[in-house]
Amino acid sequence: MARYLAIIDEAEGQFGVVFPDAPGCAAMGATQEEAIDNAIEALAEWAADEAADGRPIRKPRSYLQLLKSREYPQLGKGALVATLPLLFESGKLARANVSMDAGLLASIDEAASARGLTRSSFLASAARDKLKASF
Numbered sequence: 001m002a003r004y005l006a007i008i009d010e011a012e013g014q015f016g017v018v019f020p021d022a023p024g025c026a027a028m029g030a031t032q033e034e035a036i037d038n039a040i041e042a043l044a045e046w047a048a049d050e051a052a053d054g055r056p057i058r059k060p061r062s063y064l065q066l067l068k069s070r071e072y073p074q075l076g077k078g079a080l081v082a083t084l085p086l087l088f089e090s091g092k093l094a095r096a097n098v099s100m101d102a103g104l105l106a107s108i109d110e111a112a113s114a115r116g117l118t119r120s121s122f123l124a125s126a127a128r129d130k131l132k133a134s135f
Helices: 032-052 063-069 102-114 119-133
Strands: 003-011 014-018 026-029 080-085
Touching: 003 032, 014 032, 026 032, 032 080, 102 119
Parallel strands: none
Antiparallel strands: 003 014, 003 080, 014 026
């Protein structure tokens, strides 16, 4: 999974996030956590738009590569930096055969039903949430 460097700043109680290697991709939030959650979603949407328009998705540079480029003077001078996962969704479904404990599967089915979701959409949502939390 690709991870993109995000530069996070704060002004007047709002947090903003930009991605040097995802031109035009930005997000905001009232808290740092909200801004990061919004940024992960914005990065996924940016990648989907790039792919839909037939443009290659730019590979992320490392922190040192960006620091050496001098494109972002705030790097190395107190800017908050995070590497966030690109949760790219192609829009194409793929069948997967997954094995798990029968009791756990029954609990998943019950939770999915209570939320009006299919098992597949519940598992995909849980996986997305876990991947977001892994940064």
